[in-house]
Amino acid sequence: MQEPMYIKIHNQIKRDIENKKYKVGERIPAERQLASKFNVSRMTLRQAIKTLEDEGILERRLGSGTYVSSQKVQEKMSGIMSFTDITRSNGQVPSSKLLSYRITKPSLSEKEKLKIQDTDNVLRMERVRFADNVPICYEVATIPYELVSRFSKDEISSSLYQTLEEKGGYKIGSVVENIGAAVANENEARLLSVKKGEPLVTRRQVTELSNHYPFEYVRASYVAERFEFTFEK
Amino acid sequence: MQEPMYIKIHNQIKRDIENKKYKVGERIPAERQLASKFNVSRMTLRQAIKTLEDEGILERRLGSGTYVSSQKVQEKMSGIMSFTDITRSNGQVPSSKLLSYRITKPSLSEKEKLKIQDTDNVLRMERVRFADNVPICYEVATIPYELVSRFSKDEISSSLYQTLEEKGGYKIGSVVENIGAAVANENEARLLSVKKGEPLVTRRQVTELSNHYPFEYVRASYVAERFEFTFEK
DNA sequence: CAGTGGTCTAGACCACAAA
DNA sequence: TTGTGGTCTAGACCACTGA
Numbered sequence: 001m002q003e004p005m006y007i008k009i010h011n012q013i014k015r016d017i018e019n020k021k022y023k024v025g026e027r028i029p030a031e032r033q034l035a036s037k038f039n040v041s042r043m044t045l046r047q048a049i050k051t052l053e054d055e056g057i058l059e060r061r062l063g064s065g066t067y068v069s070s071q072k073v074q075e076k077m078s079g080i081m082s083f084t085d086i087t088r089s090n091g092q093v094p095s096s097k098l099l100s101y102r103i104t105k106p107s108l109s110e111k112e113k114l115k116i117q118d119t120d121n122v123l124r125m126e127r128v129r130f131a132d133n134v135p136i137c138y139e140v141a142t143i144p145y146e147l148v149s150r151f152s153k154d155e156i157s158s159s160l161y162q163t164l165e166e167k168g169g170y171k172i173g174s175v176v177e178n179i180g181a182a183v184a185n186e187n188e189a190r191l192l193s194v195k196k197g198e199p200l201v202t203r204r205q206v207t208e209l210s211n212h213y214p215f216e217y218v219r220a221s222y223v224a225e226r227f228e229f230t231f232e233k
Numbered sequence: 234m235q236e237p238m239y240i241k242i243h244n245q246i247k248r249d250i251e252n253k254k255y256k257v258g259e260r261i262p263a264e265r266q267l268a269s270k271f272n273v274s275r276m277t278l279r280q281a282i283k284t285l286e287d288e289g290i291l292e293r294r295l296g297s298g299t300y301v302s303s304q305k306v307q308e309k310m311s312g313i314m315s316f317t318d319i320t321r322s323n324g325q326v327p328s329s330k331l332l333s334y335r336i337t338k339p340s341l342s343e344k345e346k347l348k349i350q351d352t353d354n355v356l357r358m359e360r361v362r363f364a365d366n367v368p369i370c371y372e373v374a375t376i377p378y379e380l381v382s383r384f385s386k387d388e389i390s391s392s393l394y395q396t397l398e399e400k401g402g403y404k405i406g407s408v409v410e411n412i413g414a415a416v417a418n419e420n421e422a423r424l425l426s427v428k429k430g431e432p433l434v435t436r437r438q439v440t441e442l443s444n445h446y447p448f449e450y451v452r453a454s455y456v457a458e459r460f461e462f463t464f465e466k
Numbered sequence: 467c468a469g470t471g472g473t474c475t476a477g478a479c480c481a482c483a484a485a
Numbered sequence: 486t487t488g489t490g491g492t493c494t495a496g497a498c499c500a501c502t503g504a
Contacts, residue, residue, distance in 0.1 A: 276475075
């Protein structure tokens with residue numbers, strides 16, 4: 001048995017919701033019924049329901065039943081959700097342009113954030129990201145080079161997380177983000193097609209692997225009038 | 234029995250951690266031992282552990298044990314944590330100055346965000362918030378007046394959430410926040426002691442009660458060079 | 467009232483970590 | 486190999502909701 005039963009049930013119920021077998025706002029069958037349908041004990045069934053509740057997909061109401069929630073809550077939290085996903089969920093087409101891709105020595109802040117030595121190399125990438133071909137974000141990402149030296153440029157620049165998890169055997173751990181504001185300098189103004197002095201939302205992100213080693217430091221600036229972060233709790 | 238057993242155990246273990254009976258990074262006793270100590274089944278004990286894990290207080294390691302986590306993760310998420318709490322946790326002294334407190338008709342955006350009618354009254358409060366007497370944030374909060382008409386000005390302006398939950402019998406539900414950027418206009422510049430055109434972090438927040446009625450709409454502007462939001466996941 | 471989710475028991479077997 | 490957390494069972498009684 002590869003997957004635990006409660007995960008299988010979780011996935012089945014999720015599919016049933018996607019396939020509109022259970023519709024938004026509607027009540028799903030009672031726990032005792034579902035338990036008997038899946039041939040598991042009620043505790044196991046409840047474990048499946050619990051994970052769906054944690055994802056914001058189901059909502060329990062005491063004495064009344066379990067309902068399909070209207071909101072897809074959790075995943076709107078930024079950071080875990082990539083620019084690509086956010087843009088797509090807004091019904092826009094994401095794209096990006098790689099401005100530079102260099103193996104070099106770390107800056108002071110990179111050294112500190114990535115907890116590496118002067119002698120280590122880093123890979124630094126600059127990008128502009130677009131939604132429907134309108135520039136939204138200028139982004140600099142830095143990665144300790146030894147972590148990715150065996151991957152191709154394309155594997156790194158187009159889907160770093162996936163490459164690291166699937167081909168590198170690494171697991172992503174925690175993410176820390178700082179969000180602030182700044183005004184566009186000349187370089188940012190040019191790259192993002194705004195005037196110098198226009199407001200930008202700034203984001204710094206340090207991502208760690210599950211072994212607590214930092215593997216990525218990102219500094220990004222978003223055009224405030226074209227982008228904002230949304231959080232739901 | 235007022236509180237469920239697993240909540241009591243949750244609280245007891247939390248106290249034990251606060252009292253350094255279990256220290257950060259250390260392993261706590263095994264589930265079977267704790268279950269027997271508290272005279273409950275292992276499933277019940279696990280439920281208590283689970284809630285502590287969800288709060289980021291404990292960390293399970295398969296095959297090894299359950300450990301006291303070093304990070305107090307969850308609560309750094311902004312919004313749930315008030316300005317007061319954030320400032321205190323930075324070791325600074327929070328204060329605030331109420332600039333205005335008026336019962337009036339809603340603006341267009343207030344009407345929309347709070348889902349109320351033209352004929353309803355709202356309570357609108359303007360504040361500047363300080364950390365160590367340095368102005369950090371200018372904030373306008375709007376509340377449907379009927380929700381708070383029976384409370385005193387002090388109960389509303391100094392601890393709204395507490396008043397609503399303890400004296401109003403309401404329960405806070407979801408919170409949606411949007412974070413962006415802007416530049417200071419003349420009014421903001423004067424109130425926050427910055428120059429016009431300086432970058433501000435903007436936040437809009439709509440808070441709902443557990444019955445899905447919006448009860449608060451807040452627009453806040455933070456001086457970017459003195460404040461940033463931090464998120465950990 | 468009947469039906470629902472919330473809590474709880476006293477076991478069981480498994481996979482994984484560390485010695 | 487021993488001890489740990491992960492999963493699971495087949496019941497039980499409770500408090501709450503809604504007709």
